[in-house]
Amino acid sequence: xxxxxxxxxxxxxxxxxxxxxxxxxxxxxxxxxxxxxxxxxxxxxxxxxxxxxxxxxxxxxxxxxxxxxxxxxxxxxxxxxxxxxxxxxxxxxxxxxxxxxxxxxxxxxxxxxxxxxxxxxxxxxxxxxxxxxxxxxxxxxxxxxxxxxxxxxxxxxxxxxxxxxxxxxx
Numbered sequence: 001x002x003x004x005x006x007x008x009x010x011x012x013x014x015x016x017x018x019x020x021x022x023x024x025x026x027x028x029x030x031x032x033x034x035x036x037x038x039x040x041x042x043x044x045x046x047x048x049x050x051x052x053x054x055x056x057x058x059x060x061x062x063x064x065x066x067x068x069x070x071x072x073x074x075x076x077x078x079x080x081x082x083x084x085x086x087x088x089x090x091x092x093x094x095x096x097x098x099x100x101x102x103x104x105x106x107x108x109x110x111x112x113x114x115x116x117x118x119x120x121x122x123x124x125x126x127x128x129x130x131x132x133x134x135x136x137x138x139x140x141x142x143x144x145x146x147x148x149x150x151x152x153x154x155x156x157x158x159x160x161x162x163x164x165x166x167x168x169x170x
Contacts, residue, residue, distance in 0.1 A: 044072040046165040048146075056156040063148045065109065070133075070142040070165050077167045080133045080142045082111060085162035094131060095149065100157030107159055108149040132168060 050066045070080055087096035087109075095110040111131050133142045146161060148154070 044070055044165070044167065046070050046163075048161065048163055054154075056154045058153050059148050059150060061150045063150075064145050065148050066146040066161060067114075068142075068144040068146065068163060068165075072140045072167070075138040075140045077169070078135045078138045079168040081166045081168040082131045082133060082144065083164040083166075085164050086160055096161075098159045098161055100155065100159045102155070102157055105155040105157040105159075107154055108152060109146050109161065110149060112145050112147055114143045114145050 047069050048066055049069070051064055054063075054065060068082075084096045087098040089095075090097055090108055090110075092110070094112075095108055097106050097108050099106050113133055133144060135142070142165075146163075
């Protein structure tokens with residue numbers, strides 16, 4: 001009987017010490033919060049498409065070498081800002097000197113508006129010239145073209161032209 005009482009006592013102590021180490025909350029909870037804001041999207045697509053079949057040599061008159069097309073998801077703007085990304089500024093923000101893959105080969109190009117858009121100089125910031133395409137009312141489409149300056153001789157090469165577009169409010 002003594003053995004039984006000792007076993008029962010050992011079992012009771014083991015169970016009670018296990019209960020003391022059972023999992024449970026310690027301290028006070030801390031709550032974190034944030035505000036997640038979803039704004040109206042002003043998304044648009046911007047494509048720059050080269051004219052095919054361009055030939056090197058003397059360019060006696062103005063020649064369109066690429067067309068730009070900007071399509072907005074909704075008619076939310078009547079102005080679109082264009083910035084040259086590649087090249088070096090020339091005498092006017094509309095113009096840019098672009099180097100070919102061979103750095104000594106250069107062409108001078110400039111923006112013009114098409115299909116009723118009006119291109120106007122907006123501002124010059126450092127090496128970045130900005131051009132503003134404007135329409136009378138908000139629209140979903142802006143078009144522009146890039147022309148080769150007349151009177152220059154173009155060397156056979158590949159000339160990378162990059163243009164950045166951004167919706168603009170005045």
